[in-house]
């Protein structure tokens with residue numbers, strides 16, 4: 001069974017409510033119907049009911065089992081606007097601004113998750129990553145003990161000798177453009193958690209990547225990865241984590257054994273931490289396009305799960321992301 005099939009089975013076993021702020025969007029409506037059909041999550045579409053129904057009719061989609069909620073006509077509006085004001089008044093948000101924001105389906109959806117009226121949120125078919133991330137960061141905030149929000153890409157590779165039966169977790173490929181060494185350490189700890197929760201990897205083995213292995217090259221960027229390793233060991237002393245190391249030393253047993261002798265991770269890593277967003281984003285696309293891996297993106301470190309789609313996403317991508325969000329909400 002593939003990783004995503006296992007995720008779907010878990011989602012089905014304990015159904016969660018997932019809100020979609022882009023409720024009027026064509027692929028989102030189709031995905032909501034598919035989620036109901038496959039009994040994966042209970043979807044809530046945000047928007048004007050008559051517009052959503054009109055669009056569903058045009059698409060030939062049956063909306064049975066899908067809840068539709070209009071922020072402007074909701075009995076939760078007042079509570080959300082007041083709470084949003086309380087949460088953000090120190091940052092200059094006035095009661096009027098809070099009302100204006102609550103009318104925005106993105107903020108309304110985030111407030112539903114914050115207030116426990118939904119278990120998670122999925123958006124991004126229309127909005128940019130930043131459009132969703134900013135309110136999520138401002139309102140939902142990070143989990144206790146986690147300093148930052150970042151992302152993992154779950155890479156399901158055709159070569160099953162890699163990582164954990166072909167599964168590799170890459171981080172961070174979406175959020176933090178230039179992480180500090182402390183932020184890299186938190187990204188590593190969060191990615192190991194994602195490996196456990198979503199990939200069912202019982203023993204995450206985390207490699208901190210570089211162009212150097214165990215001091216083979218000297219450069220400030222190498223020293224930064226070495227310091228990140230030290231910090232990660234302090235944050236999560238029981239986690240199998242090592243570095244700095246090159247990509248091949250992390251993945252290929254013979255190279256790991258010769259370049260990083262005695263490392264508990266080298267040659268058998270299943271979680272790979274890239275030094276910055278440029279490397280991570282390029283790395284996952286190479287693995288996907290040249291390596292033929294299927295890839296699935298999730299945000300990690302938020303108190304409650306919110307996930308971003310690519311604007312070029314398919315209906316299937318939305319269904320998969322909703323199932324992953326539900327599984328994150330279960331834990």
Ligand SMILES: CC(C)(COP(=O)(O)OP(=O)(O)OC[C@H]1O[C@@H](n2cnc3c(N)ncnc32)[C@H](O)[C@@H]1OP(=O)(O)O)[C@@H](O)C(=O)NCCC(=O)NCCS
Pocket residue numbers: 091129130133134137138142147148149150173174175176177281
């Ligand atoms: C994540 C991102 C949207 C944050 O944007 P930003 O301009 O730094 O946002 P702000 O500085 O206004 O921060 C908003 C709030 O989130 C917090 N925050 C920012 N980044 C955070 C992070 N990674 N984790 C936790 N909190 C964070 C800030 O502290 C701030 O909180 P406050 O308003 O309570 O003080 C930005 O880093 C970004 O655009 N990243 C790249 C995303 C991207 O384009 N990826 C493309 C790859 S597909």
